[in-house]
Amino acid sequence: MIKPALALAAALLWPAATLAAPTDGSEQQQAVSAEAAGIHAPAPQIVRGVVDSIDERSDTIRLRLSADHTEPFKVQDGLLFNAVRFGDPVAVSVQTVSGVRTIVGLSKE
Structure with missing residues (x-):
């Protein structure tokens, strides 16, 4: 057994x-x-600007960095769209993800 x-x-x-x-x-x-070998993920870069436009369809937020310069950034987390509106001054943490500058963190100023 x-x-x-x-x-x-x-x-x-x-x-x-x-x-x-x-x-x-x-x-x-x-x-x-x-x-x-010292291979590390790149540290996020802090970028300050004002929200110029929000495009949820393409997952991008365009920031006005100076009076004559705007730049689009991809958004890693779609919940950020609920946190900002046109004209909000923000500081964003940006990393290059798959060759595209991507917002990985955001705080209102």
Whole structure:
């Protein structure tokens, strides 16, 4: 009676044991070598301006940075559209995500 129960337990646990088996360490080694190489996500840049336009369809907010210069920024979190209106002075944290300057944080001034 014990042998069939042991065989059943082994059959049920065998797939879990193979999934939990240690890897050859290459994944961990890659993470360590990237860390040692000094590769870090770029720090966000703080940009101050006034909201010039909001385009939820294209996920962009256009900021007036000076009297004659406006710049569009992608929005990472769509909830930011509820936080700002035309004319609001803001400070935004901007990072380049997939080659596009993207707002990752926003605070009203």
